[in-house]
Amino acid sequence: xxxxxxRFLPLIVTTAVLVVGFLLCAAxxxxxxxxxxxxxxxxxxxxxxxxxxxxxxxxxxxxxxLSVGAVIGFTTVLLAVLIxxxxxxxxxxxxxxxxxxxxxxxxxxxxxxVFQMPPFIVTLAGMFIARGLGFVxxxxxxxxxxxxxxxxxxxxxRFDFGLKLSLPALLMLGVVLAAVVLAHWTRxxxxxxxxxxNRQSAELMGVPVARTxxxxxxxxxxxxxxxxxxxxxxTGAGYSLAATGVELDTITAVVIGGTQLTGGYGYVVGTFVGxxxxxxxQTYITFDGTLSSWWTKIAIGVLLFVFILLQxxxxxxxAGRGGEPAEA
Amino acid sequence: xxxxAPGPSRNLPQYGALIAVLLANWLLFPDFFxxxxxxxxxxxxLIDVLNRGAPVxxxxxxxxxxxxxxxxxLSVGAVMAISGAIAATMTGAGWSLPAVLAASLAAGLLCGLWNGLLVAVLRIQxxxxxxxxxxxxxxxxxxxxxxxxxxxxxxxLAFIGSGSFLTVPMPVVLTIVALAVTALLVRATALGLMxxxxxxxxxxxxxxxxxxxxxxxxxxxxxGLCAAVxxxxxxxxxxxxxxxxxxxxxxxxxxxxxxxxxxxLLGGRFGxxxxxxxxxxxxxxxxxxxxxxxxxxxxxxxxxxxxxxVLLLQSPTLTLFLPRPKGAxxxxxxxxxxxxxxxxxxx
Numbered sequence: 001x002x003x004x005x006x007r008f009l010p011l012i013v014t015t016a017v018l019v020v021g022f023l024l025c026a027a028x029x030x031x032x033x034x035x036x037x038x039x040x041x042x043x044x045x046x047x048x049x050x051x052x053x054x055x056x057x058x059x060x061x062x063x064x065x066l067s068v069g070a071v072i073g074f075t076t077v078l079l080a081v082l083i084x085x086x087x088x089x090x091x092x093x094x095x096x097x098x099x100x101x102x103x104x105x106x107x108x109x110x111x112x113x114v115f116q117m118p119p120f121i122v123t124l125a126g127m128f129i130a131r132g133l134g135f136v137x138x139x140x141x142x143x144x145x146x147x148x149x150x151x152x153x154x155x156x157x158r159f160d161f162g163l164k165l166s167l168p169a170l171l172m173l174g175v176v177l178a179a180v181v182l183a184h185w186t187r188x189x190x191x192x193x194x195x196x197x198n199r200q201s202a203e204l205m206g207v208p209v210a211r212t213x214x215x216x217x218x219x220x221x222x223x224x225x226x227x228x229x230x231x232x233x234x235t236g237a238g239y240s241l242a243a244t245g246v247e248l249d250t251i252t253a254v255v256i257g258g259t260q261l262t263g264g265y266g267y268v269v270g271t272f273v274g275x276x277x278x279x280x281x282q283t284y285i286t287f288d289g290t291l292s293s294w295w296t297k298i299a300i301g302v303l304l305f306v307f308i309l310l311q312x313x314x315x316x317x318x319a320g321r322g323g324e325p326a327e328a
Numbered sequence: 329x330x331x332x333a334p335g336p337s338r339n340l341p342q343y344g345a346l347i348a349v350l351l352a353n354w355l356l357f358p359d360f361f362x363x364x365x366x367x368x369x370x371x372x373x374l375i376d377v378l379n380r381g382a383p384v385x386x387x388x389x390x391x392x393x394x395x396x397x398x399x400x401x402l403s404v405g406a407v408m409a410i411s412g413a414i415a416a417t418m419t420g421a422g423w424s425l426p427a428v429l430a431a432s433l434a435a436g437l438l439c440g441l442w443n444g445l446l447v448a449v450l451r452i453q454x455x456x457x458x459x460x461x462x463x464x465x466x467x468x469x470x471x472x473x474x475x476x477x478x479x480x481x482x483x484x485l486a487f488i489g490s491g492s493f494l495t496v497p498m499p500v501v502l503t504i505v506a507l508a509v510t511a512l513l514v515r516a517t518a519l520g521l522m523x524x525x526x527x528x529x530x531x532x533x534x535x536x537x538x539x540x541x542x543x544x545x546x547x548x549x550x551x552g553l554c555a556a557v558x559x560x561x562x563x564x565x566x567x568x569x570x571x572x573x574x575x576x577x578x579x580x581x582x583x584x585x586x587x588x589x590x591x592x593l594l595g596g597r598f599g600x601x602x603x604x605x606x607x608x609x610x611x612x613x614x615x616x617x618x619x620x621x622x623x624x625x626x627x628x629x630x631x632x633x634x635x636x637x638v639l640l641l642q643s644p645t646l647t648l649f650l651p652r653p654k655g656a657x658x659x660x661x662x663x664x665x666x667x668x669x670x671x672x673x674x675x
């Protein structure tokens with residue numbers, strides 16, 4: 001195998017699964033292969049895609065962020081309370097929400113670095129705090145009726161051939177593109193891969209570990225905040241229980257996308273494809289109509305298993321003949 | 329006592345915290361410690377704390393062993409849902425209690441076996457290995473109940489949730505039995521030592537002759553069994569199975585209980601009783617917040633606050649500045665700056 005092919009193999013396999021899956025769906029349902037379905041797939045999964053980009057960065061750095069779903073929920077509540085009860089204009093409310101979410105993530109990163117605590121448990125505490133703060137603001141689902149919300153929801157980029165990209169979809173695509181640049185063509189990206197590959201070596205090489213750790217969790221929080229804005233646009237409401245379990249969906253997307261959970265290896269584009277695969281399964285079940293919703297969960301579980309096995313298999317191949325698989 | 333038994337100075341924060349929370353509850357609610365006997369069963373707020381804390385305490389017992397091997401089991405909530413779904417569905421279909429219990433426990437055992445094989449044989453990272461069942465397990469539970477909330481009327485099964493044995497509520501009895509059996513298994517044999525060895529260093533314990541795959545599988549199977557019992561209790565208590573919500577997020581509570589109990593997520597030394605104490609602290613706080621008339625919304629924030637305080641107390645950065653009890657090593661000691669591992673030395 002050539003080096004490039006070897007490096008991109010997980011990405012190629014993930015993309016192939018998406019394409020084959022889409023073709024199978026299209027073969028079964030003639031209406032499936034339409035730009036409308038593609039547009040909806042992007043819109044419906046926009047908040048998941050944006051969050052998953054942040055999660056990819058965190059996982060690349062060797063960490064994990066369990067708080068993202070709670071941050072999304074908190075952001076929607078904060079927006080609803082500011083706009084509907086505080087009488088704010090949505091734009092400053094968006095700014096406050098983004099700063100709050102980003103600051104929250106950065107604070108968790110700081111705690112993780114300074115106190116050398118496992119990211120798993122720090123972000124678990126962060127998840128409790130963010131959900132709790134949302135509950136304290138309000139436990140009701142607050143509808144947001146500001147006219148700007150209607151305008152933003154009507155905004156869309158329409159192509160002649162029939163594809164309609166809504167604002168959430170455009171935001172997600174923009175975030176993914178920016179993230180690819182950030183990961184592969186900036187110093188921050190290089191530091192991130194180094195940190196995830198081996199923390200000690202990175203430190204010895206002069207990677208600013210503290211700054212990178214704080215920045216990556218801050219970025220994850222910021223993107224979760226942006227996803228919260230998208231989610232509130234999408235649902236037109238703020239609810240403290242919104243987006244429960246999104247942290248798991250995003251981690252699943254990251255794994256399916258071929259990123260290694262031990263850090264240091266993976267691609268943002270893979271995560272994007274992973275999000276689309278999950279969305280595709282959901283869309284297929286909606287199209288079918290007779291399949292029950294729980295098949296989504298089972299199918300995603302099976303997919304997760306297959307992709308992990310694939311990654312393990314590749315690791316064994318890379319480690320050379322007869323090599324013990326690397327300790328996860 | 330074995331090497332691993334935590335010294336008295338180490339348990340102090342946990343017991344102190346439990347007593348403090350109970351006293352705070354007593355101040356808020358003077359009748360808190362009142363216990364009365366009615367219809368051959370004990371009642372009272374304290375009993376309520378024990379009773380409601382039982383499922384998380386059971387999960388925490390299994391989770392402690394998993395965490396001691398430097399793992400984590402995210403699937404326990406989903407396993408609870410599966411075991412509850414099987415119990416309710418089979419009881420509804422007219423099966424006898426022994427068959428129902430056997431099937432539910434067997435389901436928990438299978439789930440644990442699956443997790444254990446993924447971790448031990450395929451060497452998948454525990455978070456990810458158990459994430460698979462966490463995602464798919466709830467789907468399987470819904471498949472069993474066909475998406476319905478299955479209710480039943482069998483008093484035999486309901487006894488597990490709301491009955492009592494020698495005036496003590498059944499969930500409490502089951503938790504005590506599970507704790508005693510587990511403690512006997514790990515402390516009266518070398519198993520506990522092996523679990524800690526695997527948690528501290530899997531490679532060198534394998535080199536020292538510990539059969540690491542068997543230890544790991546056993547630990548996950550035990551955790552699955554504990555989760556199945558917890559699922560039975562919850563289902564029996566509400567006389568129905570809700571595959572969507574049974575045990576939802578309880579894996580996080582269980583991990584929280586273990587961490588509050590002082591077992592490090594980095595593996596090694598563990599305290600079974602302390603984990604149960606951790607579960608009771610969490611439940612006592614929940615009850616206290618309810619009794620005090622505070623909005624239950626504050627619950628999560630208080631929980632997070634306690635978690636952070638406990639973590640900070642265990643943090644290596646902080647421990648460096650604190651006087652260390654004799655013979656104790658700080659939990660989660662910082663790795664040396666240059667790790668002499670083979671992985672790090674590769675070009």
